[in-house]
Amino acid sequence: MSEPLKDTVTVVGAGLVGSLLSLYLARRGHTVELLERRADMRRETVDAGRSINLAISTRGLHALRQLGLEDEALKHAIPMRGRMIHPPQGALVYQPYGKDDSQHINSLSRAWLNAFLMTAAEATGKVNIRFKQRVTQLDLGPGALTVHDDATGQVRQETGRVVFGTDGSASAVRQALEKLPGYTGTQEQLGHGYKELTIPPGPGGTFQMEKHALHIWPRGTYMLIALPNEDGSFTCTLFLPWQGPVSFASLDTPERLSAFFDAQFPDAKALIPDLMEAFFSRPTGSMVTVKGAPWRAGGLTLLLGDAAHAIVPFFGQGMNCGFEDCVVLDTLLERGGSWENVFTEFERLRKTNADAIADMAVENFVEMRDSTGDPRFQLRKAVEKVLLNAFPGEFVSRYSLVSFSRVPYRLAYQVGALTDGIVSELTEGLARAEDVDLKRAAELIQSRLAPFLKEHADGFRTEG
Template sequence: MHEIDQTGRVTVVGAGLVGSLLAMYLAKRGFQVDVLERRPDMRREEIGAGRSINLAISTRGLHALRQVGLEEEALRHAIPMRGRMIHSPSGELAYQAYGKDESQAINSLSRAWLNKFLMSRAEATGRVRIEFKQRVQHADFQKGVLEVVDESSGSTREVRTPVMFGTDGSGSAVRRELTLLPGHGSAQEQLSHGYKELTIHAGPGGAFQMEKHALHIWPRGSYMLIALPNEDGSFTCTLFLPFQGPVSFESLQTPAQVKAFFEQQFPDALALIPDLVHDFFQNPTGTMVTVKSAPWHVDGKALLLGDAAHAIVPFFGQGMNCGFEDCVVLEECLGRHTRWQDAFEELFRLRKANADAIADMAVENFVEMRDKTADPRFLLEKAVEKVLLNAFPGQFLSRYTLVSFSRVPYRLAYEVGAIAGGIVAELCAGLTRAEDVDLQRARTLIHERLVPFVKEHSDGFGLAR
């Protein structure tokens, strides 16, 4: 008997991006899905602004949406970002393409829009019921019982479910309950930086006041400002600063200090942010955390996915993409197994090393964005990387390209990045212009180091690009 097929109703805790998409995947398999969401329904109530960090959806996330027929609609609301636009303190601009050509872009998408869209599409399946203001305060995994508080009435009830999925974010209540069990653990590392959301409004007639198809970065060493374009012509800006220190959220206490700081460090942005002082003091200061937990499941009773299992910092633009990829891999595992436990164990085996790899790459990319993007040496290496991507297609591979524009497992992308980075560094020794790179030497190094690695792991690299 197929245990998975016999399970009629399942429960998903958390109706964020991953929970809503997961509900659609489960509905497609024929399950009735109850989704419990702690927040109010964002489609009907205004939820506090100031915590968005726009999404950068790329190949992995788009593939996940394609499986449920939503990719095209999502892309209609997205703005392709083909590279980084670097802003110097004096206002000079330098552009760095993300891929080998204009066809490779990541896409800026409103988190709120996508979440509302996914919730509505999940409900439209007729198999998904989302209940809001429902807070899980205890879980008994063996009995399949959740103790749930209705935040509207204050009443507590028991929800019985044969299988539960925790997609309730980095502060997951389901993970908290899981880690109380023997053999389960969770490590959290908070970044010493926080973030604050600011806004560049659209110009007259909804015009974009900066380059539309770029992710804008003001790198300043230990801190930075970024901006992503929105459909309405505005940009969502995020200021990343240390919590404490000489230049930090702690050191910016008055409107005059904030304005002076922007005048000195981000003068071209200041001219475009009329509400700077208001937004700086009104919007909350967000925290960023890396969560690594293991295992993500209890027998065949419960499973963590997305940030609940493996929260990462936002600097590779892969948090949502990684969580969506969890849903794709779970779907494949469910297709291969007859028992929930076997599917959950395989999912954990396939995803754990990859989730750890992208978590580490995200922290590394933070240093790259805030510090190295303004460094001439780094710019030369990026330019040489682009020359090699075009000169040796399919043979030279970069970490960024594999993470953002392929579905190659993150762990392999991480390892390729180390090999490719070594090749580029070697070729850049004594070089001043990317076009002077020794392509003959490059060919030799690629065939000595990269090609054998790709051959050895050909299964992983065989995934659709």
């Protein structure tokens, strides 16, 4: 392929990552054809019911900041400073995310952000978004895309361009790579599905629950969550097993659904006036973890975002990870070199990190639905906060590294194993977090955590 700086390129998929990638490529002087299977969401109503709200954090905000888009995005975001736990009975329990309120994640409308990025891409004058364009085949030999225009019914072939696949977990571009000799990969469907519900605003657009929190109703094998929206509403997501005694299969009548919410989520039920209609009319979404390699074919094709590494949404990092992909790719393009060399280095840097956040997301699902309601878990989280404040720069948590830094995910995962062990040992026999033995904590941090941080100091420099 020719020198990257002068190529016209094709991006398949105008979702969040595809739209952001197009902005980065346009800034580097590329002309971008952005193909989107769906209609233009800014002009036509796109089916609701499958959107889990975004929790944008440091990695995603950094990607927007590089393009001058962070400030506008934050105008539409609501800071979430911690989890608000709703037990079946008794008082609410608040768990802060970070050492103080400055460390928070942000609830942001997926639809708003996607439309905002598409409009910004078009405003460059170098990105042409074509809607209702369905890629049906990619022949990696000549680099030929077969595209079906769903608006006209016409089929065409496009050849001779570098193709970026940002077309989600069911990526047509990845399916072409899967046919390559030596491709290895797995797609693991989570045994749970999800259903979107809505808590409307109160009178005058007021919030009917705590505005600055991610609300969780943990119930062991299932849970309900709710994230705040600009208009005072909350987008709720119910996660249930597909099959079993308590599952989407078992909640098959209004009577059973009503009794289930009365028993498990009575406070939420009182705030969802259209529960029955929404539950039975909206689609049930599925969740998948995609791991595979390679993500590239020479200098012809590269996967980014969910197309390369779809993850379940329980660490709030799917979009943040995909946006970080764009930052890392842009950094490599800045250094120069052929498409093939850039793509090879991109996969080397990102594959282990994508695998790490995929594993952490599944683990966090178990934590959210089960552990968050456990008093011993709540005590460990309180001890963790004490240590974060008592030993700034020396003690770090997995959650803070993932959400509030740009440290590579693989290192955050490894640090988490060490810090979890330290917190568990310090919490043994403890009744109150403020009684934690700080002298013992200092000894454990110096003997277990400090050597690892020193050994991997270079790795804690961010990738892009």
